[in-house]
Amino acid sequence: MPTHTLSAVVSRVRRAALGAAPNVRTDGGLLGAFLADRDSDAFAELVARFGPMVFAVCRRLTGHHQDAEDAFQAAFVVLARKAGSVSPREAVGVWLYGVAVRTAREARAVASKRRTREVPTDRLPDVARAEQQPDDTGTVLHEELAGLPEKFRALLVLCDLEGRPQVEVADRLELPVGTVYSRLATARRLLAERLRQRGVALPVCGLSVWLASTARATVPAELSAKAVTAAVAPDSVPAAVAALTLRVLQTMSLHKLNVVAAGGLVLVLGWVIAECLTGGGFAQEPPRPAAVETKKVDEPKPQPAPKKAGPGTLLLTREGPFHVLTPDGKKVSEFSAPEKTHGSGSGRLSPDGTRVAVVVVEDGPPRATPPETWPFKVVVRTLGKLDSEKTWDLPAQNLNLNWTADGKRLVVVKHPDVEHGKNVENLLLDPETGKTSTLDLPAGVQVLDCGKDGKTFLVTFAEEKKKKIGLAVLGDATVRELVEVPDWPPGGVTGRLSPDGTKVLFSAADPERKNAHKWGLSHRPYLLDVKTKKAEPVPEFPENGRVTGIAWAPDGRRIAYAWQQLHDELLKKDQISANDAAIETEAFLVVADANGKNPKTITSDKGPFATNMIFGTIDWR
Template identity: 30%
Template sequence: MGRTAMNAVLGQVRRSAGASDDDAADHALLARFADDHDQQAFEALVRRHGPLVFGLARRALHDAHLAEDVCQAVFLILARKAATIGRRESVASWLYGVTWRVAGRQRRKLARRPVTPTPPTPLPDPTPHAAAVRELAAVLDEEIHRLSDRFRGPVVLCYLEELTQDEAAARLGWSKGTFRRRLDRGRELLRSRLASRGVTLALGLCVVAAGRSMADPAAIAAAAARFAHGHEFDIAAPVVQLAKEGLRAMFVQKIRTALLVLAVCLVSGGVVRLSARQPVVDPTADAVPEKPRETPLPASPNDPPATSGGKPIGSGWAVAFTPDGTTLVTGGGDEKKFGTIALWDIVTGKPRVWLPQEDGIRAVDVSPDGKVVAAGGWDRTVKLYEAATGKLKSVLREHTGPINAVAFSPNGKLVATASLDRTTCLWDVDQGTRIHTLRGHADWVTAVAFAPDGKRVVTAGKDGTTRVYDTTTGAEQVVLKDGTTPLESVAVSRDGKLIATGSWDCSVRVWEVNSGRVVTTMKGHTAGVTSLAFSPDGKLLLSGAGNFNRKELGEVILWDFPAGTLRLRPDGPTNNTWAVRFAQDGRSFATGSREGTVSYWETATGLGRFVLRDDGGAPVLPPAKPADATALWADLESKDARTAAQAMRRLQTAPDVALPLFADRLRPAGQANAEDDKHIARLIVEMDADEFATRQRATAELEKMGQAAEAALRKAKTESPSIEVRSRAEALLKKLSAPTLSPDQLRATRCVEILERFGTPTAKDLLKKLAGGSPEAVITREAAASIQRLAARP
């Protein structure tokens, strides 16, 4: 069966399985058309955006027939360009821009005609002041076109296609937070630009209404499918001509842009050569002191990046943390070009150890005691380094193919290595010798993980199987298989009873080891699931996805476990992710992308703390000073993870500031001073006031006080005679126990994280004090967990 026929069959199978074109994101429909020639997917796009395109063309040309031709031509261009439109790009915005340009060329062409054309067929004027309406519409269309794609897309979807914000965010594949911020920014830009031209945004939107395409969407989709393959039969000649002119103009613009970039580079080179010819300055002359250059701060994935000081990171193939959470280990690089292993100080954002490699690194792990780093990659070896110095301990040589994954056993005595040579090896770490070669996979072994007890090791492979081996004997114990779809990742639950696997079919499956059955299937990714990691407490599962051939695909998802429900998607660029890993305390995680970035995230919020890339200088922050304490305390409760991360990093470099600050302001949950106790008691009474405004104000203040009011709220919930007070207290307690932390809870967990990093006797005493609070409180649980981890450290 030919490729085209096979793709058509697969497309039909997906549709039969229940995939809804009405709910699918634009980029998913476009991918189905580009990859599988799915005409039904393209028809759905025409139904969605045809009214937008036709309405804009009609307003530009004031002729229904010409507008119809332009509408069809624009969709022909979309069909030809379908494979080049990025996943993050708004299809509606792209269509708006193309329609504006095609209609504009047609309008200019008509204006140059020497003879009067056949009278057009105008649509009825919606108001008696048609000329004024047309002028207002033209102004609004022009200003919308001037918006950049990231802002035009949300504006077009919400105001011209009349989608809700949630619907529009789903169409674009963006998070709700990202969409809302861009919509607000686009709206403000549009409002200010219209105001400068004497038009209000509300008035402009009133006169712009998307028309309805007069052509059949199915007919346009069929014509587009033929045009995409170079066939023009049964397509009106004027429409084909418009489409070709549009494609030609896009190509010319691309050439012009390339020539402009080249010219800028040549001019820059000339400036550099000219400056090199300038006379040498006399060193004895009076020098003007140079103003110190401000070093950039570390950024969230939405902001300018922290960097590696110009050293190449390459693809972010692998990430791992040391057990104390103070060091992030990364591995990257390309096949046969270069490779890197780096140990980054989380506090300073600088590489503490940098180990260049001749070939790319695909996998890294850190021993449980934090003393050894294992790294493997394209050179078919696994190298063991001393984490403190970067000194090479030993090289493990047995594999005949590149290394895909490495993992230390829980006791640190073994390291497992998975290879493209279809085998997994178990090695003695101290001796550097091979103990077992595990066989059974019929294709590449892509992932490996130990069970928590260290008695079993689990592998996943391209042959679609997951295999469990005895680490003592090397014998195969269990084979799990569900179809033939290749697997790319594997992780074992905290109790060792469940295994999670990531597949090329974009799903995560959770297997029960004893029964060999799938108990949960998690769907939500747009690419193969390349990496998996359980949180240290076993309550969360982190998954990353990517695609070798389509770098715009992929994302990171945090799932509640074992429920298998989607908890959050990190708010930032996470496409083409190939590595995910939790820090030992579970409060943060790292992701690596084949686009050459490594991102450091906060688990509670899903927001980025900073990003590591190749360009620029290492991020530097000044240590905290006593005068900064109040401002830093406020920053610690910020919902902007970047702001909070900067405050944390500054405090971590200044324990003489942080410890007195925390001792003064942190209290065990349920414990307050006498003044706070009176204030809380008064607010609880006011929750039963006659005035609604008073009740609302008291409730809001208690919510802001967070854990300090928790004990009193629990008492009010059970003992208050007022139904109103009990109801409000219960609602506040639910918010305190919700997965999304309040600002007060966020600050508390961040403070505990800093105290655990300190690990000093004073820090431990404060943690013990916090662990004595209300057992249900977040700060109590976090402090108790920190104490346990500190006690377990060597």
């Protein structure tokens, strides 16, 4: 290539990367301009926006600097050749990442074959190769993320990697905001389980932070210029890049890398691009992070027999073992989920406090039948008796439970389609036999709590597209409305009846807490008088907190709630990257008077990430 031509392209790439000429065109607009008249300036800007991500992926997967450069150029040549197949065009970055993974894999395969039959003599020792070998953790990530259902991959890309607010993503994909929240939660949980099955002993959030810290690679301006030139002038493509491009295009003919807006963006996804897409431009090369060990998850160790608990005890569900506490915070016992399962953050003590029922999830991916359901299990055990455990399979998209007033059966709320609130089942489960029957309640209601008379249930229901809390009675087709609540995110409303049935303690989004509300973190506790239907926020609840669990004391004279710290500096952001979330966060379990006054923290714990839930639901018997 003539020197003056390369210099001109280098200059164009630098202007695009450094923002010398303001350009408000979207990703899709740039792609459209390139498709319309092969606009090299538009393509140069696409290279500037996504080059750092593509180069980082290629370097890590190939482990060789020259191979990475070839893969980098091939990825953008493929984009130029197949630009018309990207749909929607705004998802060009998502589409391009999948191509980058493919080109890097092909480059590594070609290099492996070449190096088995020849000793390279025309290259100096490759420092980049010594410093950055392909690692098992990254390989496992790409494989497992590639296996996710399309619509889940799309949300992980847009929300967690590109750092876009869920509201924006909902608009972009033409989905309800609630659907985005619930589907994103499912995607995160599925990814965590896939990694755990492969023996990657790293929390999802920690893993994303580690990958984000290595996701940016400074792209030499000359390399970017070569990619632009190869894309707009096919005759200038180097032989190695042309051969690699052909291999990738051949594989793409078998596995199309289309992107579908409402159904999800098809992508071989990686947490790597979090900073690449949100940061933009050419970043400085970050320092290498500490080595991350990939190891098999230790087999669960036998738990000591817990002490028998009785009235006046609290059950605290959490990320690790379940804890049984006294009302002053002293731990009575703890127990873990059964082998090859993990807790879902939902559990209840029996009315007499001697048995516990918890919802756990079987390790592994969702089951295929019914579609996209999780392998939930209900586990019932007598505290203090290790051999008393009974487990029942109840696959669903979501599962909640409560004991009936007599403690003989469980009311299990099964959500086959949590995104749209359809086909909710309120079942009675016999914990001795596993047999289930359907509660005779109005269609569409979801049981939150059971009244002491055995006939009345606190429920949520939708009426005219509005979420409400009310009371339903067995055999009665009507529901007594108590209060309307925001349903954002869906399924976030919880509620507990006071022992005498005169009050309701519930949690719901606070419309006034706009910063927290936009991230779906604005839930706080409320107290409602059943007779007057007047609801008031629980006093003295921290402004920087979100509630994760609520309960009444057995005598109705006190309440308890678990809450987790929010960080104002994160809530004010329009985008939150994985690095942003790496903030030590504290959770608290509080006991207060029945009116919410005189709160006292009885236990607390800390976690390394703002997005991880530390404490889950609570119960008090």
